[in-house]
Amino acid sequence: MRKLPLISDRPLAKAGLNSERVLMPNKGPGVFEEEIDGIEDALGITTVEKAVAWAQSNSMWPDTFGLACCAIEMMSIVSSRYDISRFGMERFSSSPRQADLLIVSGRVTHKMAAPLRQVYDQMLEPKWVIAMGACASSGGMFNNYTVLQGVDKIVPVDVHVPGCPPRPEALMEGIVRLHEKIMAGIPPAYQLRGVAQ
Amino acid sequence: MSVVERVTKVYEGSRIPSPIPTVLQVDTQKHALDDILTINFGPNHPSTHGVLRLVVDLDGELVAGVSAVIGYLHTGFEKTMEQKTWWKCITYPERIDYVSFQVNELAFVLAIEKLLEIEVPQKATWMRMCLSELTRIHSHLVWLGTSALELGAISMFWYTFDDRDATLDLFEMVCGTRMHTRYFQAGGLAEDIPEGFYEQARQWCKKMPKAIDEYEAILDRNAIWLKRTKGIGLLSADDAIALGQSGPVLRASGVNWDLRKNMPYLAYDEVSFDVPVFPEGDVYARYRVHLEEMRESVRIVAQCIDRLAEMRGEPWIADDRKVVLPPREELHTSMESLIHHFKIVTEGYMVPEGEVYQCVESPRGEFGVYVVSDGGPKPWRVKFRAPSFVALQATATCMTDAAIADMIAIVGSLDGVMGEVDR
Amino acid sequence: MTVTYEGVPGLIETVEAHAETTLVVDTARVVEACTHLRDEQGFNFLSDVTPTDYLGWGARGVSGYIGTAAGRDMHGPGTQGLGRVPDPKPKRFAVNYHLLRLADDPVRVRVQAWLDDGEAIDTVIPVWPTADWFEREAWDMFGIVFRGHPNLARILMEDDWDGHPLRKDYPIGGEPVRFSGEE
Numbered sequence: 017m018r019k020l021p022l023i024s025d026r027p028l029a030k031a032g033l034n035s036e037r038v039l040m041p042n043k044g045p046g047v048f049e050e051e052i053d054g055i056e057d058a059l060g061i062t063t064v065e066k067a068v069a070w071a072q073s074n075s076m077w078p079d080t081f082g083l084a085c086c087a088i089e090m091m092s093i094v095s096s097r098y099d100i101s102r103f104g105m106e107r108f109s110s111s112p113r114q115a116d117l118l119i120v121s122g123r124v125t126h127k128m129a130a131p132l133r134q135v136y137d138q139m140l141e142p143k144w145v146i147a148m149g150a151c152a153s154s155g156g157m158f159n160n161y162t163v164l165q166g167v168d169k170i171v172p173v174d175v176h177v178p179g180c181p182p183r184p185e186a187l188m189e190g191i192v193r194l195h196e197k198i199m200a201g202i203p204p205a206y207q208l209r210g211v212a213q
Numbered sequence: 214m215s216v217v218e219r220v221t222k223v224y225e226g227s228r229i230p231s232p233i234p235t236v237l238q239v240d241t242q243k244h245a246l247d248d249i250l251t252i253n254f255g256p257n258h259p260s261t262h263g264v265l266r267l268v269v270d271l272d273g274e275l276v277a278g279v280s281a282v283i284g285y286l287h288t289g290f291e292k293t294m295e296q297k298t299w300w301k302c303i304t305y306p307e308r309i310d311y312v313s314f315q316v317n318e319l320a321f322v323l324a325i326e327k328l329l330e331i332e333v334p335q336k337a338t339w340m341r342m343c344l345s346e347l348t349r350i351h352s353h354l355v356w357l358g359t360s361a362l363e364l365g366a367i368s369m370f371w372y373t374f375d376d377r378d379a380t381l382d383l384f385e386m387v388c389g390t391r392m393h394t395r396y397f398q399a400g401g402l403a404e405d406i407p408e409g410f411y412e413q414a415r416q417w418c419k420k421m422p423k424a425i426d427e428y429e430a431i432l433d434r435n436a437i438w439l440k441r442t443k444g445i446g447l448l449s450a451d452d453a454i455a456l457g458q459s460g461p462v463l464r465a466s467g468v469n470w471d472l473r474k475n476m477p478y479l480a481y482d483e484v485s486f487d488v489p490v491f492p493e494g495d496v497y498a499r500y501r502v503h504l505e506e507m508r509e510s511v512r513i514v515a516q517c518i519d520r521l522a523e524m525r526g527e528p529w530i531a532d533d534r535k536v537v538l539p540p541r542e543e544l545h546t547s548m549e550s551l552i553h554h555f556k557i558v559t560e561g562y563m564v565p566e567g568e569v570y571q572c573v574e575s576p577r578g579e580f581g582v583y584v585v586s587d588g589g590p591k592p593w594r595v596k597f598r599a600p601s602f603v604a605l606q607a608t609a610t611c612m613t614d615a616a617i618a619d620m621i622a623i624v625g626s627l628d629g630v631m632g633e634v635d636r
Numbered sequence: 637m638t639v640t641y642e643g644v645p646g647l648i649e650t651v652e653a654h655a656e657t658t659l660v661v662d663t664a665r666v667v668e669a670c671t672h673l674r675d676e677q678g679f680n681f682l683s684d685v686t687p688t689d690y691l692g693w694g695a696r697g698v699s700g701y702i703g704t705a706a707g708r709d710m711h712g713p714g715t716q717g718l719g720r721v722p723d724p725k726p727k728r729f730a731v732n733y734h735l736l737r738l739a740d741d742p743v744r745v746r747v748q749a750w751l752d753d754g755e756a757i758d759t760v761i762p763v764w765p766t767a768d769w770f771e772r773e774a775w776d777m778f779g780i781v782f783r784g785h786p787n788l789a790r791i792l793m794e795d796d797w798d799g800h801p802l803r804k805d806y807p808i809g810g811e812p813v814r815f816s817g818e819e
Contacts, residue, residue, distance in 0.1 A: 080257070082263070083264055084308070084311055085311035085632070087263070088392065091370075091374065097375060097378045108259075110258070110259040125286060125287055128256060128264060128285040131285070157304065157308075158289065160289040160293050161289060162288060162289045181392055183391065
């Protein structure tokens, strides 16, 4: 019988969450979970994680975080020639609560850094970040008092897409690689690393 | 047609708010302060055309007060350009108004050429004009797609962006990349025009007018579109001039002012085109100006292609070796060419001392570049007069008696690109 | 209607260069001069209000050696020198107003007023309301105070930013670029 990871192992407990699982740390998996466990082994179907990964990667909803020139190429990937609907991603969600993916497209200034972090925090786990373009990845051609030298200084980034601006095909490559990462079981960036120094 | 011929009085007097011309403050006579709800639009908002933040005082659905907060995309272009040589600087202006990138390059390059007093070959002038008009169409297509999207006519986005991709194909063929092409140099063009361009551009010129007719057919008979744009966001001609508006916003208020006709640059006085002017001063008039301008731009592009096809084989950049790189073949045989190449690449060319203000008609209005040179390899000061910066100042004036849904239409119709506003 | 600059109040000098006219006016009489140009000469359109900081003007020295007296500029390639040292400027800041007569016979002119650090200049919002944000940007970027401006606040930088970025003594900022070969 496989023990599922307990919520008390995860940071939520430290954040002050008082749920049943936290209050009763020795509570094991329920009856249903144990039944499912057995069925998967019996029938040899894909594990829950793989199914979940498939679902996550094939219907990821990006958040509309277009800032500058890269936003125009991001809009271009929504258009009919470089269709993003084939990935199930045409539903750009303006509300971060309903978004899975934050495509930071464009230069991030110090003034914009606070709203960006706020939007990122409002997204629900699991969430991924693509830093699109040279400016979001590393500050681009602007190394000055106002441009953040890479958005990975404030949010953990999964995929960096180079280009100024990256062609829609390049952004697609980034999206496909992100999907491959998820399917391979690599956790989102916030579980692996923090922000850059 | 004279500059002020088609002006009709859209409203009496002036609606510019006072004491701050750019902030609409709550009129306590009309709205009780208890009813006011202050909310924040943006900077991350689907309908604000980039990172614009509007702090809005709402009385129910009516906008009682509005003020714009900008600066979320302030990239420090002007200070950064003071650190780069003139040649490297040309990549920067493109990213300022990232939707009409070649027009910004053009303004900067024309300013440098004014200071250098260098003569640009005819072929370069006509190609610059052709690409400027293609950029104008590109910008209007993006505007139309996104503005219609914000007002709910979602399918327009896909129609206009498909034609935008066809336009970007032309850019890619000539300049090597879709956006931010960096094709204009001080003295002319970076490279010769490829042979297949003329044929593909002619095909595009045949296809575009039908596409524009299609857009008109989709929107102009749509009762919702008409209801949401007619009579909304009124701006009279006097207010528009006082507020420094230019481009489609000014022409939609009845003022016949277009830099291409009234103060021609490049070869605009040698091509025939009309300037659309509408007197109503509302969002619908601005939409019509954009649409008609697209048709006129296609006419100009067709004329440019015909003229360029005659100029095959002519030089595309000036011959001044102190400013322009020599052709690579010469580097093998000529010592002077090698020295010129070395000096231009490492140190950069020197632009004589002086200050100029060069403006062009960008798709948004008068895009001006003020350049101060001290005679050295880097600019001393570069200032960009962005038309969107000025257009956003008019939001408070246009917003008299607007509902919150109208606010989206008005901000969209002023065609602001935040990269320009914040620089 | 031909334009004449003789009657402009506070006019110090008229400079013609590169087919452009620059009117240098006395800083204390800028609003008078602008009102005269708008009402008498028809300059109804203000294109731009641009300050320029001339601190360090002409300090680069003449071409022929690498670097300057202050040291080598890390952003700069090759020599830093000029062919000829430019003429010195009267004061540190110049505020340029680019005016346009929007009419059938259009004319452009530049009005220039010189200021020292700490000097204030009157706002031209009463003449052209469009000057509002231009002057705010001038305050934000250069620290030039516009007397009488109804809302002189930061516009491009954050509200609590320290310093005025486009001044010549403000550093460019940013991060030093680390090359992996060095480590």
